[in-house]
Amino acid sequence: MHYMSVITDEVGEYKLDTDFCITKSESGTLHTEDQYSRGTKELYSLAMRLALTDSLYEGELPFLVLDDPFIAYDDVRGQRARRLLSAIARERQILYFTCSDSRDI
Numbered sequence: 177m178h179y180m181s182v183i184t185d186e187v188g189e190y191k192l193d194t195d196f197c198i199t200k201s202e203s204g205t206l207h208t209e210d211q212y213s214r215g216t217k218e219l220y221s222l223a224m225r226l227a228l229t230d231s232l233y234e235g236e237l238p239f240l241v242l243d244d245p246f247i248a249y250d251d252v253r254g255q256r257a258r259r260l261l262s263a264i265a266r267e268r269q270i271l272y273f274t275c276s277d278s279r280d281i
Contacts, residue, residue, distance in 0.1 A: 179223035183256045190220075198224060215248040222257070226264070239269040246279050254279060 181187055189201040198209045198220045209220050222245055229238055242261075246254040258281045261270060272281060 179226045179260065180219065182260050183219060183223070183253055185256070192224060196224065213248075215250060215253065218245065218248050219253060219257070237268040239271065240264075241271045243273045244275060244279065246274075247276075 180190060191199045191201070193199070200207050200209075209217050212220075222242075225240075229240070246257050249257060258279070261272065262281055264270065
């Protein structure tokens with residue numbers, strides 16, 4: 177997923193099944209999202225939602241409502257995710273709520 181590599185700076189092969197479960201292939205081994213930290217799981221969820229809106233809508237993309245989505249991210253991933261949202265905001269409307277100045281965009 178493009179969005180995963182932008183935020184994590186990692187290259188990987190991700191698969192999404194019909195139940196919206198994400199699996200990552202690392203060195204030939206498949207890992208389900210249950211094997212990762214809460215922050216990584218939430219990152220997978222955000223990347224999946226962004227990718228789905230990109231593929232499901234042609235032309236005008238829907239607005240996004242995000243309620244403090246980076247609370248479980250480490251500092252580096254949180255900063256990259258906020259930069260990504262700033263870039264995405266040029267193309268679509270984003271309603272972003274946070275209760276911390278450290279996660280402000």
